[in-house]
Amino acid sequence: MLRTEAVQRSSWLSLVAAALVVFGVLLWAWLLATPTPAGRALSFSLLSGALFGVLLQRSRFCFFCITRDFFEQGDARGLLGLVTALVVGTLGYHALFGTFVPDPLSGRLPPDAHIGPLSWVLALGALVFGLGMAVSGSCISAHLYRLGEGSPVAPFALFGALLGFALGFMSWNRLYLLAIEQGPVIWLPGRLGYGGSLLLQLSLLAALAWLLARLGRPAEPEPPVSLGQALWRRRWPVHIGGILIGMLAVVSYLRVAPLGVTAELGSLSRTAASGLGLLPERLLGLDGFAGCATVVKQALLSNNGVFVAGLVLGAWVVALLSGDWQPRWPRLGEALRGLLGGVMLGYGAMLALGCTVGTLLSGIMAGAVSGWVFALFCVLGVWLGLQLRRWGGW
């Protein structure tokens, strides 16, 4: 009886807290929305970040978890959800590109799309990022939404990512001259036209879906629940999350920029490391690449900064409502693994000019070969990391 009362009291408290956060986000969006292009973009970024956080948290759209589920339990549902997001995003991006670059064979690239140079540095970055996911237990976007769930590991992983970015900047010039500078930037519509690119991408995604469905074990059916429970208690099916995330990605690209979560982290790290005199005066060619750009901070609020803040707040709201808000103190081992994995995440994301959201999700949707290369080596990194974890017994 006492226990039921305590549960009821805590759910009321969660409801009030969630309402306050929602109010706070809306108020902030209203304050940001000055009648200028910059104000409109900031306000839109905050709200779309919050929606992204809701979708990630509710559908457990965690790149590491869904890959591990497949490797360890043969559960392909999560990865099929990711493929769904890529199909929706590919269709939407290709529909939009015609207004951005009418002739894709002209040699011009669509503005801001995450199309990076191909080289072994990209493969290395993706591999290290995948390893970092396995060591820290999440990718960067999932650590951000887990921050909204009160995860004890996420703060260490995100701090580690800042350090990793700084290490990446410190090794950038050497790697740029060794490999990145000569690396071709391949945009599929630029080689095949929009029709050809769309056909190739959808065929690849269909083949991937077929392979996943064939290799995966059928999941056990879940008992039926009420609509309210399906919305707020049970995880959303990942393919629903995938469809909604694909749509959000398209709208976000149209209005402000492709989805990405590392630009602000990278900028913070670059500004700090630069201020401490750790970085060379010029990072060769870096600012000329599209992707999760990491310019030295000029203004307190950036579009990506408020997007990330919105992501954490949005995830927090739904975590409060669904009972997933469970903060606790970290154990030493967790903190160390978070920090070490975070450094690898940051280093990998810097070398690959983005992470699972920016380079993989937004990149593949845009028809960037760099997105596919990132996906391949990132999955390889996760697999290696899982072997390491088994070997280490954690």
Added chain:
Amino acid sequence: MRCKSLFAVLLGTVFVVFQASRVLAGAADVLVSTAWLEENLDNPDLRIVEVSVNPGQFERAHIPGAVNFVWHTDLVDPVQRDIASAENFQKLLREAGISDGTTVILYGDTNNWFAAWGAWIFDVYAVPNVKLLDGGRAKWEDESRPMTNRVASYAPGNITLGERNEMIRARLSDVMAVVDGSDQAKLVDIRSPDEYSGRIFAPPGVQELAVRAGHIPGAVNVPWGEAVAADGTFKSADELRKVYAAVGIDGSEPVITYCRIGERSSHTWFALSKILGYEVRNYDGSWTEYGNTVGVPVVNLAGTVWGGK
């Protein structure tokens, strides 16, 4: 006596009105307002061209019907350091549907810096009827006027370009002639005071460097921002005249404008030549050429040494 005074006042008024209308007409010939452009968006004899500094601005949204000229590739020779060749520029204009009778309205971001540079290139190729949208993209956006991301396409135009008009272009040798006193001209450095004094080599965050800091001997410093009002539109002809007269530029001698790479200085070239009617050449080699040239005299007020700590 009263009749005479009345006549004098009348004559004076007519003279003032005539002068004012001349100035206004002069400005209107080369500038259009945002309100005027919105009313004339559907005019088939008009072609709107965006030249923005920042890539992606046009693609995100632009003035309805506008075409995009990319300054990195469309307006320059992509290999040799030079403006676009006559052949390429004519092809670009024809593809944009520009014919011999078309009026071209240029606009861009960052206070029309590169749109003004575009206007200078049109002038080098002696294309008539080219105007700037006063206040550029920023003013258009601030006033919440319509934007679109749809790309317009036009039937090819038939414009034919003549020879380059090198009279509005200064080369290093022209600048050297002024420095050594064999030619008379006023040099205007439109960069920031810190670049002019030699405290810094280039603006923060910019990678194009000269290996010497400072300015060309004899140049006066009038940063480009002095030519615009708070809303980004050009100051009135009278105000502009005062700004430049204060540093000894009154149109009595030819003027040469320069900046770091020769684009922003077009903005001041536009103000001095198109609005005030002075004889002005733009030095498109600018400080990246002069500050890297061996043996030329440099004024370095700050004494900053390249490579030194």
